[in-house]
Amino acid sequence: MISKVLIANRGEIALRIARACRELGIRTIAVYSEADEQSLHVQLADEAICIGPPASAESYLRGDRIMSAAEIADVDAIHPGYGFLSENADFAEQCEACNILFIGPRSETIRKMGDKALARETVSKAGVPIIPGSDGPVENEKEALRVAKKIGFPVIIKAVSGGGGRGMRIAHNAVSFTKEFLTAKMEAEKAFGDGTMYVEKYLESPRHIEFQILADKHGKILHLGERDCSVQRRHQKVIEEAPSPFLDKSLRNRMGKIAIKAAEAAEYENAGTIEFLVDAKGNFYFIEMNTRIQVEHGVTEEATGIDLIKEQIQIADGQRLGFDQKDVILSKHAIECRICAENPAANFAPSPGEITLYYPPGGHGVRVDSHVYGGYTVSPHYDSMIGKLMTYGRTRKIALDRMYRALSEYLIRGIHTNVGLCKSIVVDPAFRQGEATTSYVEEFLKRAPKELFEPK
Ligand code: ADP
Numbered sequence: 001m002i003s004k005v006l007i008a009n010r011g012e013i014a015l016r017i018a019r020a021c022r023e024l025g026i027r028t029i030a031v032y033s034e035a036d037e038q039s040l041h042v043q044l045a046d047e048a049i050c051i052g053p054p055a056s057a058e059s060y061l062r063g064d065r066i067m068s069a070a071e072i073a074d075v076d077a078i079h080p081g082y083g084f085l086s087e088n089a090d091f092a093e094q095c096e097a098c099n100i101l102f103i104g105p106r107s108e109t110i111r112k113m114g115d116k117a118l119a120r121e122t123v124s125k126a127g128v129p130i131i132p133g134s135d136g137p138v139e140n141e142k143e144a145l146r147v148a149k150k151i152g153f154p155v156i157i158k159a160v161s162g163g164g165g166r167g168m169r170i171a172h173n174a175v176s177f178t179k180e181f182l183t184a185k186m187e188a189e190k191a192f193g194d195g196t197m198y199v200e201k202y203l204e205s206p207r208h209i210e211f212q213i214l215a216d217k218h219g220k221i222l223h224l225g226e227r228d229c230s231v232q233r234r235h236q237k238v239i240e241e242a243p244s245p246f247l248d249k250s251l252r253n254r255m256g257k258i259a260i261k262a263a264e265a266a267e268y269e270n271a272g273t274i275e276f277l278v279d280a281k282g283n284f285y286f287i288e289m290n291t292r293i294q295v296e297h298g299v300t301e302e303a304t305g306i307d308l309i310k311e312q313i314q315i316a317d318g319q320r321l322g323f324d325q326k327d328v329i330l331s332k333h334a335i336e337c338r339i340c341a342e343n344p345a346a347n348f349a350p351s352p353g354e355i356t357l358y359y360p361p362g363g364h365g366v367r368v369d370s371h372v373y374g375g376y377t378v379s380p381h382y383d384s385m386i387g388k389l390m391t392y393g394r395t396r397k398i399a400l401d402r403m404y405r406a407l408s409e410y411l412i413r414g415i416h417t418n419v420g421l422c423k424s425i426v427v428d429p430a431f432r433q434g435e436a437t438t439s440y441v442e443e444f445l446k447r448a449p450k451e452l453f454e455p456k
Helices: 011-024 040-044 063-073 089-097 107-114 116-125 141-151 174-192 249-265 297-304 308-316 396-409 419-426 440-447
Strands: 004-007 027-033 047-052 077-079 155-159 168-171 197-201 207-215 221-233 236-242 270-278 284-290 333-340 357-359 366-370 385-393 411-413
Touching (some): 004 011, 011 040, 027 040, 027 063, 047 063, 077 308, 089 107, 107 116, 116 197, 116 284, 141 197, 168 174, 174 197, 221 249, 236 419, 249 270, 297 308, 297 366, 297 385, 333 396, 333 419, 396 419
Parallel strands (some): 004 027, 027 047
Antiparallel strands (some): 155 168, 155 197, 207 221, 207 270, 221 236, 236 333, 270 284, 357 411
């Protein structure tokens, strides 16, 4: 029985996990860097242990320090959240070796699916459609170019260890290919310590649609429907919703079944996400699996009524999933805006600093997951996301109208944010009509007047 959990993360997700634990009657241990002493997750947890200086490499990425904290606090389990050590197979393996439950899949699964080329191969063998591309990683730029010519331009060059939209480059022709390849490789070496690359056909303006999976330790795997995450800037998600305005029942069922197949091929346990790109005709292709909770998990929670963090903890504890596929009903429409400390008018430069005034929206159908408050200082050391605003309702229109209302209420002063930009997207006719593809934001930014980007 899990009775004490260490939360190996910070920010809103650390808070989210602490809340789920409290509802389950589980004690929580927060870890924090010197920059996060005043953070809400530290205050909300039952105990807190400082693990080092502000830089992530010296704190939240230090598996050794986190393991020491776990041993000192004598916890049963570690929840890694997303980012940081959540997809670090060595860390999960260390937990296994120390008899501490890692709330996530087994280390070997993380290793297998964390290598994007190997993940492609694994699911493809199980009959999951993948985008045409190289058979596994490419040796060098010459081999990569041969593959690119064979599959036809444009192509996308990707790092097998990539994540967060980094280490990816598009090449439109053979002339620019080598330069793009070497740049992507260098970026990947720097960001992930691994410059192994693979090549895929670049799909023009697809939709990004991903399926939420839950798998218990007794062989039951279910999907909780999809999230449409097509509203992206530089391959990073900005707005997500569930269900997707593009899918009908039949395509949802087909994709859901294939997503389960992919999870089976990975011998998956716990919560995971199968990401697909979908073309205008409804053809869909696997791009990767995320072996952790996602930032955008909340829209699935609000659409289905299922608490994913609690499910994760119960699965890790060996409990059986308490419902079947037929019980999973997307009875609401939910949408999320990622609220970031950044300045859209200055090319989205991060905007750290003190929040002088903070008033989050509330009311019917509104959820705010955030660790910030008035007087909180946004640190320059971490990701610029300061919160997630979710709204939900019976229909997509209700959820979108509610989002506009909630964004209009959201007061954050002292720093720049993307609240104004989100507001203008939520009322944009193309977005409202459900037409957004992964090229949407770029196109929108070209036609949107600059003053729209500034919060009023
Ligand atoms: P990461 O792990 O860095 O998030 P993904 O493989 O999940 O990378 O891709 C992120 C985004 O990049 C996708 O949602 C999509 O917008 C774009 N992308 C990735 N692969 C392709 C492709 N083959 N064709 C077109 N767009 C792609």
